[in-house]
Amino acid sequence: MTAGAAGGPEEAAPSGIGRRRAAAQGENRAAYRERRQEIISVAADLFKANGFRGTSIGQIAEALDTDRATLYYYIGSKEELFDEVVTDAVRANVEVARSIRSGDGTAPEKLRRLLMALMESYAVHYPFLYVYIQENLSHVGGTRAEWSREMRQLNKAYEEALVAIIQAGVDEGTIRPVADAWVIAYGVLGMFGWTNRWFNPNTSPVDATTIGSAYVNILLRGMVTDAS
Incomplete structure (x- = not known):
């Protein structure tokens, strides 16, 4: 079944x-x-x-x-196996995001650190986070409802940290107010999340750090003001 x-x-x-x-x-x-x-x-x-x-x-x-x-001597179910790995990875990413948000540096510097860490996390936890994104596994019911609820809370916490960094940049004049902070944040997450369609750290000629750096440079050149 x-x-x-x-x-x-x-x-x-x-x-x-x-x-x-x-x-x-x-x-x-x-x-x-x-x-x-x-x-x-x-x-x-x-x-x-x-x-x-x-x-x-x-x-x-x-x-x-x-x-x-x-x-079954090693795992209770495929759900148990998957949920354990993904939960640890997502929790760690949220802690990184919160630490960067409350740490030192300008908003563009924080944004760079956060997005580089996200891309590298995709590689370290490959392909679990990508499968999680692809199949929208933060929305499941039944016996996994509690896990799903925690995942949605963690997703929201990560998004809030990203939005807060972008909004701080707009407020301090280092990031252009081209749209609401949450609109920019979702666009950024979409750009990085789309790598699930083609990036495999085991076969790709380009590593996660190089991809992350390239994407961040593209984003910041369009977002950052002369004041930064």
Whole structure:
């Protein structure tokens, strides 16, 4: 059974395996962590190629040349795996945004730091954040409703930090008031988010830092005033 629009878990792991998995996690075994990371990597590739909803636990198991029962020793469901990785990444991005917003520097300097960090995060957490963007997985229901709610709150917090930086630049005279701050912010996020269509840090001849720098330079040359 695959996850439908309600966003429920694909399958529940057998209770005995669940207890063994919890015990292994508690023991913090290096081999367990290494195998689980391998599973995450393989699942990520399938999520990117087939879409999150189009990928089943069975496909992940097949790609790893194992069976679903063995896979459940390491993960409870594809949702659990995906949500764990994405939550950590999104939380970290929000903390970076808030730190930059409240830190030193002019608005253009802050904007550069923030957007460079965002692009580099896409590479570090590839392809999880891209799958999250592509499939709008911040809006799911069922058993993932609480996770979805947190994701929407984190998205809003990130957007608010970006809008605040741009608005501060307009107020201090370093950023041109070409539109409302939120309009500029959404345009910026759209520009960087669109890289999900073509950027793969494992195969791209251009790295995330170079892409981020190029995009920031394009943006700032159109946004920054002589006062900066």
